[in-house]
Amino acid sequence: MADIWMGKIKGHISEARNRAKADKLEREAAEKHPQSIILTKREVQGEWDASRVLLTTLGGGAARPITTNDLAQFRHNMRMAQKNFNGDGITARQVIDLASSRPMPGTGTDTDINRAKKQISMAVPVSAFNNEIRFITNAGPESDVTRHHVLVRFNAFAEAANKLMASTTKERKDSKQAANWLRKQKLAFDCDCGRHRYWFRYISTIGNFNAGRKELGFPKIRNPNLQGVACKHVLRVMSEVESSISVLNFLTKHMIKLRDSQDNTARHQAKQSDFDDDVKKKSTRKQPKPIKTSVQRERERQRAKEREQLHKKAKQVTRITRKPAATRRIEAAMESGKLSASDLDVLRRMGFTDNEIAAKLKG
Numbered sequence: 317m318a319d320i321w322m323g324k325i326k327g328h329i330s331e332a333r334n335r336a337k338a339d340k341l342e343r344e345a346a347e348k349h350p351q352s353i354i355l356t357k358r359e360v361q362g363e364w365d366a367s368r369v370l371l372t373t374l375g376g377g378a379a380r381p382i383t384t385n386d387l388a389q390f391r392h393n394m395r396m397a398q399k400n401f402n403g404d405g406i407t408a409r410q411v412i413d414l415a416s417s418r419p420m421p422g423t424g425t426d427t428d429i430n431r432a433k434k435q436i437s438m439a440v441p442v443s444a445f446n447n448e449i450r451f452i453t454n455a456g457p458e459s460d461v462t463r464h465h466v467l468v469r470f471n472a473f474a475e476a477a478n479k480l481m482a483s484t485t486k487e488r489k490d491s492k493q494a495a496n497w498l499r500k501q502k503l504a505f506d507c508d509c510g511r512h513r514y515w516f517r518y519i520s521t522i523g524n525f526n527a528g529r530k531e532l533g534f535p536k537i538r539n540p541n542l543q544g545v546a547c548k549h550v551l552r553v554m555s556e557v558e559s560s561i562s563v564l565n566f567l568t569k570h571m572i573k574l575r576d577s578q579d580n581t582a583r584h585q586a587k588q589s590d591f592d593d594d595v596k597k598k599s600t601r602k603q604p605k606p607i608k609t610s611v612q613r614e615r616e617r618q619r620a621k622e623r624e625q626l627h628k629k630a631k632q633v634t635r636i637t638r639k640p641a642a643t644r645r646i647e648a649a650m651e652s653g654k655l656s657a658s659d660l661d662v663l664r665r666m667g668f669t670d671n672e673i674a675a676k677l678k679g
Contacts, residue, residue: 322452322463322595325442325588332450332465335508340529347533354533355382360390374540382536390534394522397542401523405471405502406545408554409610414545416609420515428511431456432548432555433607438598439466439553441566443585446574447473448527449567451556453549454599455509465508466553469527472501480575491575495567499557511547515539520546555607562594642674649677 347354355370364387371379374386400414412429419427439453451466470476476498480490505520506512506528512520518535519542520526535542546554556563566586574582598605608616639647649655655677663673 325591328442355536357532360387360534372536372540393542397519398522403524405504406525407502408558411546411554413610415551418543420544428544428548429551432551436548436552437604439556440591440594441563444570445583446581451553453552464549466549467506467527469504470498471503472498477574491571492568495564495571505550507547507549509547509549516546642670645674645677
């Protein structure tokens, strides 16, 4: 895979905040516009002005005017989407599984998770402040920017911090254990790309796993069925959070700073040299690292278990030991009647070895 320029770490927070600010201003202007086309929470709930013509793609096909039946379907889609979440965040594994099992319709194999596998080769943690970790990912081939910013908020950070406070300074492994535990817990996320802003931010808002500005304008055109869950950049980040050694090491360093802090707060930023090395390593891979669902991981575990069982059975196979030639010759002579057991006993008491007895039988 060709090298991908990811830029400098310095200034990444300002860059991310400027993009978030521009997004917020754009959203506010669109909502205040006299001919706003944003379908609000109040309108979805039924306070509908029939004279206001808004469009939807619900049901597939071209955009058409919204009806009261559409509003009822929107509410139903909201309830169905919220059933996938319990209101206190979502795990990295759940994001990947939902993206695989409920992709955007009508896209065939070109789904968000497939684009994440093919186009987004890296997601690198660059800075952390308490429970918020900032990642930088490469952009897709058709993007007008070179990189995107993904913010991940770990909801169980305070609990992990409390566990660390109970450990001693000699228990260095506790920081790594806390980091590994933390990355498996519930989290929230935000991405600055258009896919997240217009397709998925509403879902993350009603599902309570949104780490950016809230979006209450129903995606009536782009995603009226509320399918999918995350853009390709977030999916790559979730895969790294779930299983990457580099993310575990980054979180471990952050947890060490937290444990050693005086005020129970911590900041951590990657070194530019480490960032460059990580980018170079990932950009030179022939294929991006696989993004695995729970089903795929279970299949791999099952295959590994089967291989282990076969290996154990192979070790348990009884190997037939071939008897020495002299022993075989003596036994054959006894079976044919050429040598009796009493004669063999006499020869052995006289000091003849089996080899010598076999030689005499041969002669």
